[in-house]
Amino acid sequence: LFQDITFAPDIPVYATTAAYNKDPCPNKLHLGIGVYRTEEGKCHTLNVVKQVEQALANDLSADKEYLPITGMPEFNKLSAKLMFGSGSPAIKESRVVTVQCVSGCLSLRVGAEFLAKHYHQHVVYLPEPTYGNHPNLISAAGLTLKTYRYYDPKTLVLDFQGLLEDLGSALTGAIVLFHACGHNPTGVDPTCQQWEQIRQLVRQRGLLPFFDCAYQGLVSGNLDDDAQSIRMFGCDGGECFVAQSYSKNMGLYGERIGSLSIVCKTADVARRVESQLKLIIRPLYSNPPIHGAAIVTAILKDRDLYQKWTNELKAMRDRLVQVRRQLYDSLCNKGTPGDWSHIIKQVGMYSFTGLNKDQVDFLTREYHIYMSSDGRINIGGLSSKAVPYFADAIHDAVIS
Ligand code: PMP
Numbered sequence: 545l546f547q548d549i550t551f552a553p554d555i556p557v558y559a560t561t562a563a564y565n566k567d568p569c570p571n572k573l574h575l576g577i578g579v580y581r582t583e584e585g586k587c588h589t590l591n592v593v594k595q596v597e598q599a600l601a602n603d604l605s606a607d608k609e610y611l612p613i614t615g616m617p618e619f620n621k622l623s624a625k626l627m628f629g630s631g632s633p634a635i636k637e638s639r640v641v642t643v644q645c646v647s648g649c650l651s652l653r654v655g656a657e658f659l660a661k662h663y664h665q666h667v668v669y670l671p672e673p674t675y676g677n678h679p680n681l682i683s684a685a686g687l688t689l690k691t692y693r694y695y696d697p698k699t700l701v702l703d704f705q706g707l708l709e710d711l712g713s714a715l716t717g718a719i720v721l722f723h724a725c726g727h728n729p730t731g732v733d734p735t736c737q738q739w740e741q742i743r744q745l746v747r748q749r750g751l752l753p754f755f756d757c758a759y760q761g762l763v764s765g766n767l768d769d770d771a772q773s774i775r776m777f778g779c780d781g782g783e784c785f786v787a788q789s790y791s792k793n794m795g796l797y798g799e800r801i802g803s804l805s806i807v808c809k810t811a812d813v814a815r816r817v818e819s820q821l822k823l824i825i826r827p828l829y830s831n832p833p834i835h836g837a838a839i840v841t842a843i844l845k846d847r848d849l850y851q852k853w854t855n856e857l858k859a860m861r862d863r864l865v866q867v868r869r870q871l872y873d874s875l876c877n878k879g880t881p882g883d884w885s886h887i888i889k890q891v892g893m894y895s896f897t898g899l900n901k902d903q904v905d906f907l908t909r910e911y912h913i914y915m916s917s918d919g920r921i922n923i924g925g926l927s928s929k930a931v932p933y934f935a936d937a938i939h940d941a942v943i944s
Pocket residue numbers: 578646647648649650675723728756758789790791797801802
C-alpha cells in the first residue's frame with residue numbers, strides 16, 4: 545500500500561517556522577506566522593484570559609459533556625452581538641444564525657460546505673492576494689475559485705477601480721470573500737465610503753458577501769469600528785456570511801475558537817439554515833470543543849472582563865502602530881532607498897513591505913530573518929528592540 549505515494553509539498557508558513565526553530569543564531573527573527581508576541585518573543589496571552597482560566601479551573605462543578613453540534617448557545621449569541629452590534633435589526637428579528645466552529649478556518653470551511661450543498665452558484669471570488677489558506681478551505685468544499693483585483697503592487701494601495709470592475713463583471717450570484725478589516729496579507733482596507741460603494745454594487749449585482757473577520761479590534765483599537773464593513777451588509781436586509789476568529793483578538797490561537805454567522809432574509813429561513821448546518825458539522829467534527837468557548841463567553845458576558853479585554857486589545861493595537869512608526873523612522877533615518885510610508889499607512893497585524901522574493905531570501909540567508917516570500921511581515925511578531933536590526937537588514941537587502 546502507498547508504494548507510489550509522493551511527498552506533499554511543504555506548507556510555506558509552517559516550513560518557515562521549522563527553519564526558524566532549527567536556526568541557532570541568537571539574533572534570528574520570525575516575522576512569518578501571524579502570532580502577536582511579547583517584547584521577549586513569546587506568544588502573548590492576555591491577562592483577562594489568564595484571569596478567566598483561573599476561574600474556570602476553580603469551578604469544579606463544570607463537566608465535560610459534549611456541546612450541542614452548533615456549540616455553546618450563549619457563546620453564539622454574544623459572538624453575533626460582537627460582530628453585528630447590539631442594535632442589529634437582523635439579530636432582533638432572529639434572522640441571524642450563529643454556530644460555534646473550530647476557529648476561523650473551520651468557520652470558513654463550514655460556510656463553504658453549506659454553500660456547496662445549498663447554493664446554486666459555486667464560484668467564489670477571492671481578493672488577490674489573500675490569506676494563504678483561503679483557496680484550500682474553499683476549494684476543499686468543492687467550490688470554484690476566481691479572484692478579483694484588490695491590491696496594486698505598483699502603488700502599494702487598494703486597487704479600488706480594479707475591484708469595482710471585477711465585481712461589476714462577476715458571475716451572477718457569485719460568492720465574494722471579503723476581509724472584514726486588517727486585510728491579510730496587505731494591511732490595506734477599503735474606507736467606509738468605499739465599503740458603501742462595494743455594498744451597493746454587491747447588492748445590485750446579486751452577489752453573496754462572505755466576510756472573514758479575524759482581526760476585529762486589532763485594526764482601529766475599537767471593536768465596533770472594526771466591524772463596520774460587516775454591519776453595513778448585515779443591516780441592509782440582504783444575506784451575508786461571516787466567519788469569525790478569536791485567535792488573534794483574544795490570543796486564543798491553539799484553542800481553535802470561532803464562529804460562523806449567516807444573516808438570512810427571514811427568521812423562518814434562519815431556523816431551517818441552522819438545521820442544515822448541523823448536517824454539515826456532524827460529519828466534519830461532530831461538535832466543537834468547550835474550553836475556548838467558555839473563555840470567550842466569560843469575557844463577553846461580564847462588563848468588567850469585557851472592559852479589561854478591550855483595554856488590552858487597544859494596547860496591543862497601539863503597539864502595532866508604534867512598531868510600524870519605529871520601523872518607518874529607522875528606514876528613513878538610514879536613508880534606505882525607496883518610499884516606506886506604506887508601512888505606517890497599512891493597518892492591522894501585517895505589513896506588505898514591498899520586498900521581493902530575492903530580498904526576502906537575502907534577509908533569511910544573511911540575517912536569519914524568516915518571513916513570507918511575498919514580503920509580508922507580521923508586525924505583531926516584531927519587538928521594538930529588534931527593529932534596528934531588522935531595519936539594518938532591510939537596508940542591506942535593498943542596496944545589495
Ligand atoms: N482568516 C484570516 C484572514 C487569517 O489571517 C487567519 C489566520 N491567520 C484565519 C482566517 C484563520 O484563523 P484561525 O487560526 O482562527 O483558524
